[in-house]
Amino acid sequence: MSFADALVENRIPPRVGDVRLRYDEGRMLGESLPPSVGQRLVPELCLLLAATCAVGSLTLLVVSPSHYGAPVALGVGAAVLIGYALRREARLGRRRFVLHFATETLRMERLTWAPSATRTETVPFDDVTAVEVVQRPSGHYAILVSYTSGPKERREARRQVLVEQIRPSEAETLHRVWRMLHNAFGLKASEPSGG
The missing domain is CATH 1.10.287 (Helix Hairpins)
Structure with missing residues (x-):
């Protein structure tokens, strides 16, 4: 069974932290909630x-x-x-991420009011090295993805926030989303580092 099929059978939560999640035709989409x-x-x-x-x-x-x-x-x-x-x-930190299961890529976007200024980065699943849970000073949690980017000779480690402002009361949903992302990228099993 592919990961995409597993997502169809096991529904993803509609929201975690400041991100709405949905599954759509071979893609898992996460988009931060609009600012107030x-x-x-x-x-x-x-x-x-x-x-x-x-x-x-x-x-x-x-x-x-x-x-x-x-x-x-x-x-x-x-x-x-x-x-x-x-x-x-x-x-405002508006962002979107898309896991494309057919191409096995993660696209991360930093959204701005000017579409030409929107920053997009596409990372192959194989370049993802970790999915981390970190606790913020406010007591909230965040999910970060670590990956390598750049030409083969000069690979550099990078991190990007996928989900922010996860309340402690969302611990079960946080763990489900972390496990889902972790499995999507084919990472070795381990517990989230942040709690």
């Missing part, structure tokens, strides 16, 4: 203010071309607001 309205609102407001500053700067340049102080200040303010919005967006 308040979390999404701050970067959007910063971008709106940056656009207002940019329009104000251009308007002042057209109205009084001999005065550069206020338009430059508004332009710098727009740049600062855009930078702050991008940093806040990056802190």
Whole structure:
């Protein structure tokens, strides 16, 4: 029996920590929950203010071309607001991972508001070295995947978070998901390192 068939027979939990899980035609998908309205609102407001500053700067340049102080200040303010919005967006930590059983690859994506800025990495199952459970200072747990990447001559070890904010009350679900991931990558049996 293949691992994909085993997933069909043994349903995966719909959610663990901050990730929704589902199985779809030979793929196991995990996607972090969308951020709250308040979390999404701050970067959007910063971008709106940056656009207002940019329009104000251009308007002042057209109205009084001999005065550069206020338009430059508004332009710098727009740049600062855009930078702050991008940093806040990056802190939201939205991510997605997909286990493709047909190609035996793990695709990990770091999602951003600009699709062109979304970072994607695809790792063959054979390059995955461990699935770890770590405890955060807050008392919550996280599931991380360790893997090697790069050309054969210069392989480097890397780690990536798959699931974050797993409450201690979700211990049974955490163990099931860890075991499922561990078996999917064909790793040797051992208990999760984090508890």
